[in-house]
Amino acid sequence: MSWHTMDTSVIMPVEAEGFIQSLETFSLKEVGSARWFKQYEDIVKLNMQAILNASAMHDEFVKELLVSYGKIPVLVHEMILVEVWKHKVFPILCQLQDFNPKNTFHLHMAINHEATIINLLETIMFHKDSCEAADDSVLDLVDYCHRKLILLASKATQESTTVHSKHNLSGTADVSSVSLSSVNELLSQCADLEFEISLKAVSVLRFITDHTNSISAINRMLCTHNMPCVFVQLLDCCPWSRCRGGVVEKFINGRWQKIPPEDHLKMTKLDGQVWISLYNLLLKEDCQRKYDLNSFNKNQLLKLRGFLTEVLIDQLPNLVELQRYLAQLSVTDPAPPKKELILEQIPEMWNSIVQENNGKWKAIAKYQVKETFSPSESDLRSQAQRLAQLYNLDVIESLLPEKPKCGCCGKEATKRCSRCQGEWYCHRECQVKHWPKHKKACQLMAEATEKIQRDLKINN
Structure with a gap:
């Protein structure tokens, strides 16, 4: 069976509806809390299901539910919240003398959350009704994408993070070599993710230019x-x-x-x-x-x-x-x-979060070191097991194949679709056979081209 035609689901529509109805905005202090972690899990599942539906041409019920329940602004807010946390709180947290994490599991999740949400937005913003449902938050999304593209254009996201010079961690007292290594790993992960997030922002902004009339x-x-x-x-x-x-x-x-x-x-x-x-x-x-x-x-x-x-x-x-x-x-x-x-209208989310917490960055970092990012062993095991079950699904193979496989027969492939370059085939015959299933994903750019050409004919 082709890895593009697997009938694997992460969640059912009724589960997705429950997750989406319960989506809420958090304060900066709550990043990493138990309630925040539960929503993090839900968004990971929604993201995976949205990608599956879009790539397999199934009913895109995740997108439809996010639109109908008006939850896209919530996603934008939570993405910007984590962005602010990474800029304002995380660097301070890493320099605190009592920051000696035995396990950085929770911090990894916080760092990854922004990437998960921008990935979900990239999938759903392809559709015009998603852009319309974003309402005023589209302005915040434009500003967010601009910040990422400026970093990308300066190639700042490709420069390796120099932990010792930027964060002075080597001179921090009472930090063991083990914890220093863990923090270095987190900072390196931040730098790698920033590059990928910025690339996703390119696509999101393109969809906004396609659809917005604001x-x-x-x-x-x-x-x-x-x-x-x-x-x-x-x-x-x-x-x-x-x-x-x-x-x-x-x-x-x-x-x-x-x-x-x-x-x-x-x-x-x-x-x-x-x-x-x-x-x-x-x-x-x-x-x-x-x-x-x-x-x-x-x-x-x-x-x-x-x-x-x-x-x-x-x-x-x-x-x-x-x-x-x-x-x-x-x-x-x-x-x-x-x-x-x-x-x-002007965007409000970034400024609102910053103004609400201005002068409190160190206090938030201290609170999170003590209360949020120091979970008990039992809590860690429980949360790790839940995420392991999620990420151990066969669907991961369809989302992240290690080696290029033919989208039709599943064999090792060496030829790429010349239109989208996102699908692989072993022979021309497989490409022709698979076209009906691949068509929607391939038209990420092709549909825009056809739309522009139609508009030109009308205008002429």
């Missing part, structure tokens, strides 16, 4: 954060591609993969997300009215002409329209956007 969200992307120029910088530094020992590697499906010379010019899913985002932000009528094409922005955008080769446009044909737009931009000086008097 004037405030558009204004935030174009005027406040100047996302077109951020995307230009991303394409210029291409942090998901690297060369080691003369071998080109690209970050695909959650890991660095060696790319044969004949595939060096093939577009990855991340490349496609950035180009589609640029197309949406520069060519949509609502966006064009907002964006200020001053001399700096114009010069930055014209750098894109060097990337728009025939090979690239063959892979994403709608980019020919962007190429024409840039050619016209190079010989014109567009008028500045008209000043419009609008009542603009």
Whole structure:
């Protein structure tokens, strides 16, 4: 049986409904508490089930329930809450003299929670109704993605964390070599996860550019954060591609993969997300009215002409329209956007969490060292057993295959789908046979292309 067609479920729809109904927001002090841990488990299960449903073309009941119960803003809040905790509390916690963890299990969960939620959001935000259901929290999501993309564009997420220099842990008193090693491991995990989280943010922001009609969200992307120029910088530094020992590697499906010379010019899913985002932000009528094409922005955008080769446009044909737009931009000086008097909404989550806890960071860290991240042996065993049962499911093989397997027959595969590069096949015959099942996942970029082409025909 093909690993893409396994009929394995993590949770049933009625269980998912219960989990989603009970989703709630927590305070910063409660991160890692027993109630928080229970919700962490629920979100892990929801994330796994959402991925299964999307990849196997099953009824996407997790997405539907999150939309119908209005819980997407809760997910956004909890993701930003952990982001604040990692920035403000975790570094202090690691330097406390009485921080001598015998087990870092709870801390690993807290660190991983942000990645779990952004993964779930990436899966569900592909759909327009999810973007609409995010309501005002879409502004907080835009700001969150901007923070991650800035880190990505500066390649800060790829730099290894120097524990001793950044956190001065080697000079902390009463910290054993065992605990120091555990903390170093946690900090290294944080750095690795930050890179993967930032890549997920690229996809989430692309879906927002696809679906949002919010004037405030558009204004935030174009005027406040100047996302077109951020995307230009991303394409210029291409942090998901690297060369080691003369071998080109690209970050695909959650890991660095060696790319044969004949595939060096093939577009990855991340490349496609950035180009589609640029197309949406520069060519949509609502966006064009907002964006200020001053001399700096114009010069930055014209750098894109060097990337728009025939090979690239063959892979994403709608980019020919962007190429024409840039050619016209190079010989014109567009008028500045008209000043419009609008009542603009602003994001609140990050500022609200920071203001509520400002000046309390050390107190929160001390409380969590004593009460939250020092569980009893019995609690640790119980929680570890529950997560082990969850992660030991056969479904993990379908979500994280160690070696490329043919999406049709399950044999070892060497050929990748040229459209999405997310599925593998052993022969052309298997690819053709599997197309009806693979179609939905493959159209992550293809649907956007077709949609843009339809819009162009209508406009013309």
